[in-house]
Amino acid sequence: MKKSEKYIVFRNKESGAYLVDYKIQGTLAYESNYTWDIKRAALISFEAFEEQRKQMKLLAKTMGCEILVVEATYNLKHLNGEDAKEIEKEHTVNGKSLVDLLHEVGIKMGLDKAGE
Template identity: 35%
Template sequence: MKENNKYIVFYSAEKDGFLKSYKDKGNLVFRATFDERLWEALQLPFEPYEKQKTELDKLAEVMGCEVLIVEAEYNVTKLDGSGFERTEREESMKDGIKALLDFLAK
């Protein structure tokens, strides 16, 4: 099974790292942590980024970062090297009850 994903990450050339975390400290003060390893970076799927582009671009600017697109391809196989495909699971009684409760809660 092959899967392709597109993510957004923030990169700081000054820190030579990807944004790993940030915390609002109140009063317009925040703390940002950077890591050189891409897999440690905060990631956002591309589609939600497009919906919030203006706000996220401003956040990146405040943090001194540039916005990067990361395209990742995953090849998933079983341990014996054979192909893996997701299978559709049958709906269980538990799923039906949960759906009914969700419907009634609305």
């Protein structure tokens, strides 16, 4: 099974290292940490970035970084090499499926006897 994702990372314009984290140290002061390993880089989903585009661009500019889009494709396999199957998410509440909950509500409302 293949999965594709889009992420945003910040890369320092001078060193090429990727931003791991940053901390505000007070007025106009901050501390930032970088890594050469992109797997350890701080990332934000492309969707979240789009919602905060203006703020993210200002943050990158402040730290001397460029904004990069990472397009990753993952091949999910079992240890024996077989492709992993997609697992459908079942919506549950207290261990009961949504369909079961609606059925119980219908019974309580007497809808199971409707039309008799």
